[in-house]
Amino acid sequence: MSFVQKLKKEIIEILLVTAYFLLCFGVLILIKKLTLAQVEVEFYGFSAALVGALVMSKVVILLDKTPLGKMYVRQALYKNVLFKSIIYTLVLTFVLFIENLIHTLLEGNNFMEAIKSIHEHRDPMQFRLILIASFFSLGSYNVIIAIRDSMEKGALTKLFFKTKENQ
Secondary structure, three states: OOHHHHHHHHHHHHHHHHHHHHHHHHHHHHHHHHHHHHOOOOOOOHHHHHHHHHHHHHHHHHHHOOHHHHOOOOOOHHHHHHHHHHHHHHHHHHHHHHHHHHHHHHOOOOHHHHHHHHHHHOOHHHHHHHHHHHHHHHHHHHHHHHHHHOOOOOHHHHHHHOOOOOO
């Protein structure tokens, strides 16, 4: 496989994974926007959905290529999906913390002040919502990937996109 073919394959993978998580988070942002509109509060969060999808896809693609992402491949699908969803959610939580920490350190705080600032300014309900949404988004993604990997190459795509013939 040439470099250009590998690059094309990687770009398509990144775009598909990002699009999936953008859809998941976009639906959540839309629900939040519609809920807040009932009490006449304006909310603009689609950029947060895009950033969340990019971060999530980065974590998923990297972890899928590590031994951690392949640890339960030979187990029953439910074990594989559950394990990967839990581990990926924990890693995502760590990545988000590190990104917040770096951002806070760049504002001029020292390490301990940065951690204290993150802890004080974090909304616990928002944090829980992000964790729950991430876990279920990752879970559904892992279910789709586990089913795809247990089928012949291209079979899942054909199942969803091929027109049924008259029987």
